[in-house]
Amino acid sequence: MNRIDLTQYRLLNILFHYRWPQFLIRAIALAGLIFTILAGLFGTRVGSHNFATIFVWIAWWSALKLFFIPLGGRSWCSICPIPLPGEWLQNRGILSPRGPQTLRGRAWPKALRGHWLQVGTFLLIGLFGAIILTSPNATALILVGLFILATILSLIFERRAFCLYLCPIGGFTGLYAKLTPPKIGVKETYLCATHTEKTCYHACPWGQYPLALKSSANCGLCMECLRVCPYNNIAVNLRPWGAEMTLNSRVHLDETFLGLVMITTALVDAAIFLGPWGALKSAAYALGSPAWWLFATAFLVTAIFLIPGFYALAVSIALNLQRSTQSLPRALNHYSPILLPLGLTAWIAFTINFAFTKFTYIPSVISDPLGWGWNLLGLSTSPGPGEVPFLGSLLQIVILAIGMFWSTNIACRQGETLRSVVPLLFFIGGVGISMMWLLVG
Incomplete structure (x- = not known):
């Protein structure tokens, strides 16, 4: 299967390894999220004249379906601002990686794992979609709710529980990421087999182990595994569209x-x-x-x-x-x-x-x-x-x-x-x- 490892390109490899470029984008997105909430709460009630409805449901929602998902799979998750404050609190620092200082949370209940809760949240969006897409106030309240929920869950449960099991956008992007080119992988499997510390797994906010990663559905392309690997053994591969569909991964x-x-x-x-x-x-x-x-x-x-x-x-x-x-x-x-x-x-x-x-x-x-x-x-x-x-x-x-x-x-x-x-x-x-x-x- 033809693949292109993006880490072989020096400039991209540098961008992947440093945390500050990703942090800068997420910080700008966080500022945009806060402004969007304020616009929805205090701006005009006319949806077509309010920043909140136009930029969330016309600009961002369109970019997600036309650009982020088809070309980048879960790439939006790598810069999404909603879980950012909770992640800072978990890691006890803004640019700190997951490690010994990480806030230890509970494991997400087994009975609630999988995509069932995301199915429910997406059904709710379908039920109230006509209101949500046209009401600035409803848009702002939904963003506030997601923001607060993601932060609270980060203080109770380990890793990105909100993103994995509750976020409707996470379910949407994760489902269709299987069709798209990007996928995290390893360059040499024997290096992972001999590396007992498994720093990549412990650093991953999503709880994924690159050597065992068969599906892109639960990988948020955060690049933390790449940054902590002592052997520089993590690859960021581009593969043909739909390549994962040939692997017969378990569904x-x-x-x-x-x-x-x-x-x-x-x-x-x-x-x-x-x-x-x-x-x-x-x-x-x-x-x-x-x-x-x-x-x-x-x-x-x-x-x-x-x-x-x-x-x-x-x-x-x-x-x-x-x-x-x-x-x-x-x-x-x-x-x-x-x-x-x-x-x-x-x-x-x-x-x-x-x-x-x-x-x-x-x-x-x-x-x-x-x-x-x-x-x-x-x-x-x-x-x-x-x-x-x-x-x-x-x-x-x-x-x-x-x-x-x-x-x-x-x-x-x-x-x-x-x-x-x-x-x-x-x-x-x-x-x-x-x-x-x-x-x-």
Whole structure:
């Protein structure tokens, strides 16, 4: 498998080894987070004129799906400011690595491990998404809640418990990091085998051991293992997209369900914000009304039962066609890699339609971030939403087609016979074509 080790390039190797470049970026991001919270709490209530909603849900959310995840996997986690104060308190210093001085916390309860809590937080975002995406106050309160929760958990539990088990963005980026190029690895396995101190494991905020790291899902690319390795034996590899899908790494049911929830949320968001049903959009905004409760019930039924049910039916038929004795839960996990390209490309295509039409608001809120009538840079205007041009619609179709082809290729590789793959192709085609219809019409 072709790989490029980025540590062979001197400048990149220096940037990886020193903590201060990463700290500087995270400190700037932390200052931006605090300003965003203040803007959401004290700025205008009009979402399209407030820094909080525009920069969180248009600029950052778009950059995460279009740049950070496709090119860098969990690279956002390496500069995320939310766990930063808790990490400082754990390490008892700002630039201090994990070590003897680290605050000793409890292990996260085994019953709460995995992705189930992240599934729950993402379902909550789906339920209240229409409010969150348009309300500066709601955006600020969510950021404050995540910030406080991450800090408190850092004082109680060891390592990055919040990032691993609770953060919805961590679940989102970790799931799709399996498709992306970056991956931490070791250069010479024998050096790790003979190194009894395991400084890389003890220094890792995520609790990962590079020699045993098979999946990128739980590696936050913090580079701490690289910095403490006495043999300079840690590699930062770039591999082909989807290379991890060929490794047959073990998948659990919580991860499979998370992939299904991500697909469902993309479909529902496309239906709410871009679909032709005005009543659906109104119901999603009418928090607490009978219409909203009907929407919430329909969303939860779709996310928990309908889409997973279609997937389970497709897998069950595939098992019968290939006359396999494999249990259904194991088969659901076995075929779950098909969900990743399908989900990621659905989110990218949705972002092109949803966010690109609203990029015209960004210059205005830079000049007047609180909506108080300022014009700091002379860019404060009253922009309206733009339109997705023909090339944008064509790009969406191409991206969704790539996702469907990619998932089909994985299904054919995972299936024992071509006939047994047919039900999965119906599932893939149903999701992809539905998304295409919602976005392009």
